[in-house]
Amino acid sequence: MALYALGDLHLSFQADKSMDVFGKVWKNHERKIEKYVNRVVKPEDTLVLTGDHSWGRKLEECREDLAFIERLPGRKILLRGNHDMFWDAKKTGRLNEEYQGRLFFLQNNFAVYEDYALVGTKGFAFEGPFYLDRRGRVIGWDEERERQAKKLVDREMERLRISFEQAKGAGYRKFIMFLHYPPTNILEEDSPFTRMAEEYQVSAVVYSHCHGKQRFGDSIRGNFHGIPYMLVSGDYLDFHPALVQVP
Numbered sequence: 001m002a003l004y005a006l007g008d009l010h011l012s013f014q015a016d017k018s019m020d021v022f023g024k025v026w027k028n029h030e031r032k033i034e035k036y037v038n039r040v041v042k043p044e045d046t047l048v049l050t051g052d053h054s055w056g057r058k059l060e061e062c063r064e065d066l067a068f069i070e071r072l073p074g075r076k077i078l079l080r081g082n083h084d085m086f087w088d089a090k091k092t093g094r095l096n097e098e099y100q101g102r103l104f105f106l107q108n109n110f111a112v113y114e115d116y117a118l119v120g121t122k123g124f125a126f127e128g129p130f131y132l133d134r135r136g137r138v139i140g141w142d143e144e145r146e147r148q149a150k151k152l153v154d155r156e157m158e159r160l161r162i163s164f165e166q167a168k169g170a171g172y173r174k175f176i177m178f179l180h181y182p183p184t185n186i187l188e189e190d191s192p193f194t195r196m197a198e199e200y201q202v203s204a205v206v207y208s209h210c211h212g213k214q215r216f217g218d219s220i221r222g223n224f225h226g227i228p229y230m231l232v233s234g235d236y237l238d239f240h241p242a243l244v245q246v247p
C-alpha cells in the first residue's frame with residue numbers, strides 16, 4: 001500500500017478549455033496522466049489529487065472529468081483548488097454522499113492512510129500584484145489585496161484546524177498535510193500554514209498550484225524545520241504521480 005500525490009490535472013472533457021497554450025508539457029496531458037498513474041498506482045494504493053481538477057464551472061460540467069479521475073487506479077482523495085468552482089466548500093458532505101465509495105472530497109474532514117490521518121484544505125497565498133524594480137526585486141505590493149488575502153488565509157486556517165482536530169479526536173497522532181496553494185507566498189519564509197504543520201508535527205506537507213518554471217520555486221521544497229515539503233503540480237512532475245514517503 002503506497003501513498004501518491006498529484007495536483008492540477010486541469011481537465012476539460014466537457015468545458016471548452018484547452019491547456020495546450022500553456023506549453024508543450026500540457027499537450028495531451030490527460031493521456032499522460034492516464035498512462036503515468038496507471039503505470040505506478042496499484043488498486044490498493046491511495047492517490048491524493050491536490051486540486052484544480054476541472055475547468056467546469058458547475059458540477060454538471062465536471063461529470064466527465066470526475067469520471068476520468070474515478071477510472072484511475074487506487075483510492076482517490078480530492079482536495080479543493082481555486083479553479084474547482086463545482087465544489088462549494090459548504091456542500092462537501094453532499095459530494096461525499098453522491099460519490100461515496102468512488103471519490104473522497106477532503107474538506108473539514110480527514111481520510112486515513114495506514115496509521116496516518118490525511119488532513120487538508122485549499123489554503124491560500126498572497127499572489128500580488130508585486131511591484132518590482134528594474135532588476136526584478138520586489139519593492140512593494142498591493143496592500144489592499146494583501147489585507148484581503150489575510151482574511152482568506154484565516155478562513156482556510158480555520159478549515160485546516162477542523163480537519164486536524166477531527167483526526168485528533170478520532171485518535172490519530174500522525175498527520176500528512178495537504179494544501180492546494182503553496183504554504184508560503186514569495187515574500188514569506190514561514191506562514192500560519194507552516195506553523196500549523198509544526199504545531200501538529202506533521203510528517204509531510206504536500207501542495208501544488210504553482211505552474212511554469214518561474215513559479216516552481218515560489219515556496220518551500222525539501223526540508224523546513226524538520227518537515228519535508230513536496231510540490232506536486234502536474235506540470236512540475238510532467239504528470240507522474242509523486243510517492244509520498246513517510247517514516
Ligand SMILES: [Fe+2]
Binds near residue numbers: 010081209210211
Ligand atoms: Fe492549477
Ligand SMILES: [Fe+2]
Binds near residue numbers: 052082083180209
Ligand atoms: Fe490553483
